[in-house]
Amino acid sequence: MKTVYIEEQIKNLPAKPGVYIMKDENENIIYVGKAISLKNRVRQYFRESNADPKVRAMVAKINEFEYIITDNELEALILENNLIKKHKPHYNILLKDDKTYPYIKITKEDYPRIFKTRKILKDGAQYFGPYTNIFALNDYIDAINDIFMIRDCNRNIEKSISNRERPCLNYYIKKCSAPCNDKISKHEYQSEVKRAIQILEGNTQIIEEYLTQKMYKASSDLNFEEAAKYRDKLTNMDKLYEKQKIVSNDIDKNQDYIVYSNDDINVVFSVFFIRNGKVMGQESFYFERNLDNIDEMYNSFLIQYYFEKDALPDEIVIEKDISDRGLLEEYLGNRKSKKMKILVPQKGKKKDMLDFAKKNAHEQFKIKSIKELNNRSHFESSLKELSSLLGLDNISVIESYDISNIQGTSSVGVKVVYKKGKKSPKDYRRYRIKSLTDKSDDYASMREVIERRMKDPELPDLILLDGGKGHVSTIKALFRELKIEVPVFGIYKDKNHRTEGLCSDTEIMEINKRSSLFKFLTGIQDETHRFAIDYHRNIRNKNMIKSELDGIKGIGEKRKTALFNKYGSIDNLKKASVDEISSIPGFNKNIAENILNYFKEL
Structure with missing residues (x-):
C-alpha cells in the first residue's frame, strides 16, 4: 500500500529519462531500473491493477524511492548497469561473470x-x-x-x-x-x-x-x-x-549466438562463440526466476554480459527481440568504433545456427535440472534431519550470522541466507558495526547486527550463530525485548576451530560427523565465515590503501576509493603505468605522475 510520502513523490516525478532506485524500510536498495519517462514508468509499479504477483511482492516492500535524471536513455542504461553491479539489488538479476576466456x-x-x-x-x-x-x-x-x-x-x-x-x-x-x-x-x-x-x-x-x-x-x-x-x-x-565444429563455410564474421531455456523456477542463458564459421565454445549462466518476466531477464542479461567485454564480436544473434536493442547497439558500436549489429533472424543460415544453439541450451538446462533434483533430495533430507533434532516444523529459510574483527578494528557482521537448503547469495548482507565503543565485544556486535536486521518484518524460520551458548543467550534476550519468536541456535567449534555441533543457550547437541546434516551445517558455517572474512579483509585493505595515499597531493576520498576499486592494493597500484591511472574517470596525467613519483621517493 502506498504511503502518503510515496504518493507525493510520484506526483512530482519528471517526465524525463533517468534511473529509479527502490528502497525498503531499512534503506536497502531492492531494485534499480531505468526509464524513458520516470513519471510514467514508476507510476506503473504502484497501480493496483498490476497483475504480476512478484512485482506486487516487491512493491509491498518499497518504503521510498530515489531517482536520478539523465540527459538521454543511453546514459540511463549505463547508470542503471553500474548501480546494479554496485548495490546488487535483491530483485534485479546479477550476472557474476568472473570468467575471462583466453x-x-x-x-x-x-x-x-x-x-x-x-x-x-x-x-x-x-x-x-x-x-x-x-x-x-x-x-x-x-x-x-x-x-x-x-x-x-x-x-x-x-x-x-x-x-x-x-x-x-x-x-x-x-x-x-x-x-x-x-x-x-x-x-x-x-x-x-x-x-x-x-x-x-x-x-x-x-x-x-x-x-x-x-x-x-x-x-x-x-x-x-x-x-x-x-x-x-x-x-x-x-x-x-x-x-570447433564447422557450422558454415560461408560465415566469415565473428558472431555470438545468445539463447535460453527455462521453466517457472529457473532459466539458463547460453552464449555460443562462432568464429570464422566454427563453434569455438559456449558458456552458460543459470538464474532463479525472480521479479522479471523472461523478456526482461533476457534484456538484462544481454546488457550485463556485454557491458564490459574486452573483445566484442561483429554480430550478436538473439532468438527474440529485446526492448533495449537499439540502445545496446549504440553503446557497443561506440566502444567498438564501428557499427554493431544485434540480429533476430527469422530464416536462413543464422536461424539454423540459432536453432542448433537452442537445442544445446535445452540439453544444458535438462542436465542442470537433474542436478537440481538430486541436490534438492539431499537438502530435503538434511532439513528434515535438522527439523527433527531441533523440534521444529518446516524449516525453509535459514539465516546464519558471524562477526569478524582483529583486536576490535574494522569490526563487521554478515548475514548468509539459505532457502530450501540452497545458498541464496542475493539475500546476503554486510553490516559495519556502528554503535559500539568496544568493537572487540562479539556479543554486543552480534546483538547490533541482528537488531538492525530485525527491522525487516519478513522473518526466517531459523537463525544460526557462529558461536556458543553466550551468543545464543544474548540474541534470545534481544528477541524477548523485541517480542520476536524465531528459533536461535549456535554452531559451535572445537578448540581447533572445526565445526563440532549445535547448541542452545542451555544445552549442546552433538551430531554424527558422517551424517548429511553435519556436512550441511559445516557448509553453512564455512560459507558464513568466508563471507565475513572477505568483507573484513576488503574494508581493512581499503583503509590501508587510503591511509597510504594520504600524503599525495590531489588525492581526496573519492580518488582514494577509485584507486582501491581499480587496484585493490598498493603493490598493484605501483605496477600501473601513467596512462593506466590517468584513464580512470576523475584522474589526469599530472595526478598519475604525482602518485607514481610519490612511491618512488619512499
Missing part, C-alpha cells in the same frame, strides 16, 4: 610473437578465440611455436642483431629460429608466422601431421615417455577441434 594473440611487430592472453587491446595485433578449453589451448600454442620456431622473448630484435647478441637456449634446443642473431631473415620469419595464422584460421592438418610424426619418431627411438607426451598433445588437439 585468446591467441599475434603481435604487430617486425618479428611477431604468438602467445595466450586474456586482455584484448587496440594495438593492431591479431586475436583468435575465445578458447574455452585452456589446457588444450596451451598445447595448441606450444605446438604452433614448435613447428614454426616462433620466438617467445621480449628482445628488441633489430638491436640484438646490431649488437650481435647470442641467441638464447631456445635456439639450441630447436624451439626458436633466433631472429635476434640473424639466423633467419625477416621475410622468412614473417612467412612462418603467416603459415601459423593459416592453422589458426582452420588448416589444422599441418599441426596434426607434425605431432604424429614426432610421436612415431620418439616411439621408434624407444623414447616412450616422449612419445606419450606427443600422444597427449594430439588428444588435446582433438578435444579442441571437436568443439
